[in-house]
Amino acid sequence: MRQNLTSGRTALVSSLLLPPAVCAVLLPARGSLANTDVALGLVVVIVAVASLGHRVPGALTAVSAAVWFDFFFTRPYATFDISKSADLTTAVLLLLVGLAVSQLATHARRMRVIAITDAGYLAQIHDTAVLSRSANSPLAVADHVREQLIEVLQLRGCRFEYGTLMGHPPRLEHDGSVLIGENVWDVDRLGMPAQEVELRLVSSDRYYGRFMLDPIPGARPSRQARLVAATLADQAGAALDPMWRVDKAA
Template sequence: MVRRITRDGIAMVAALAVPLAVTSLLVPLRSHFSNTNAALVLVVAVVAVAAFGNRLAGAIAALSAAIWFDFFLTLPYERFTITRSADVTTAVLLLVVGLAVSQLAVRARRLEVIAITDAGYLAQIHDTAELVQSAANPHAVVEQVRGQLSSLLQLRGCRFEYGTLMGHPPRLEQDGTVLSGRTRWDVDRLGLPAEEVELRAYANGRFCGRFMMDPVPGTVPSLQARLVAVTLANQAGAALNTTRPAIDSA
């Protein structure tokens, strides 16, 4: 959380400062450098800010670039006035193109993060699958999954319970949703419930035990992370099912 806020804060400052700095560097060249080329340079600056930050930073950078383009690079200079229709068109296009390209840059960065995250998730699933195949003791799989869940969902604690089900704690379902009582808990808005959440381990549709997870308050794991957690729990269930009879869920 702190890292995200810090990065977004830096991006917001850059959204205001970078277009101004780039435009200032172009001022000595404005009599030898076409405004169209200057606008292209500013678009590159907008993309750089958006790729580093977020959509809001990209939008502010595009607006800032258009304003300083008008002030420094169009006649009359150092006034917020444009007298030539060609410069008006260039300024408008700079704003529009800057906004559009900045949104694409943000989306590209997010897709890259998702791809990297996917690779990390797949590695965890693969590692546990290998352990399921090779481990003589299924409890080693349970312990590995318990550690993976703690990291994946940012848990304060996680334990595994064998035997029959007792109580009715909030439950992470197989589709990644969370049930609290008979109602669905809005994880994306509220985060995980501030109490132990159960994640049942199944093998061939039969209950083999459950992980009791203690979330950090305010933690908002993505649906993707929750689905990976379900997969890991079921791998633990598959390991347990090879050595003990499964237990019917209550």
């Protein structure tokens, strides 16, 4: 999250500073450089800022590029007036193309982040499946999943309770929703509840235990992350099934 904030600040500062800086660098060649070439150079700047993955700085860069292109490279110079229709067309196209390119670059980066995230989630599930086949103790699998849940759901802590079911805390369901009583809690808008949330291990109507999740205040794990957490809990439940059968037989 800190990295995202740093990236956002960098993009915002770049959106304000890069267009006038590039225009200033190109200014000495104003007499020999076609305005369309200047506009293309500014589009490159817009793409560079938008590639950081933030839509607003990308759009600001497009606006800033059009404004400073007008100020430095259209007659009358050093004003925000445009006397030639060709320059007006170029400035408008720079703005529109810049906004479109910014949107596309932002979307492309977001898709790349999602792909990387998906790969990370799949690795978590795969690691747990491998451990389930090789671990001598089912509780070792539960402890491994407990650690994974802390990372996946942005938790301060997590503990596992085997075979207990006391109280009525908020509950993370296996469809990714969070219930408080019978009401659905809007995690995407409100974040996780400010109290422990249970994630039950249930398989074939058998209850094995639950993970008690302690969310970081304000954390908003995505629905995808919540579904991965439920899948990890299912794997832990499957690993605990033999131990449950032994306990029942005893």
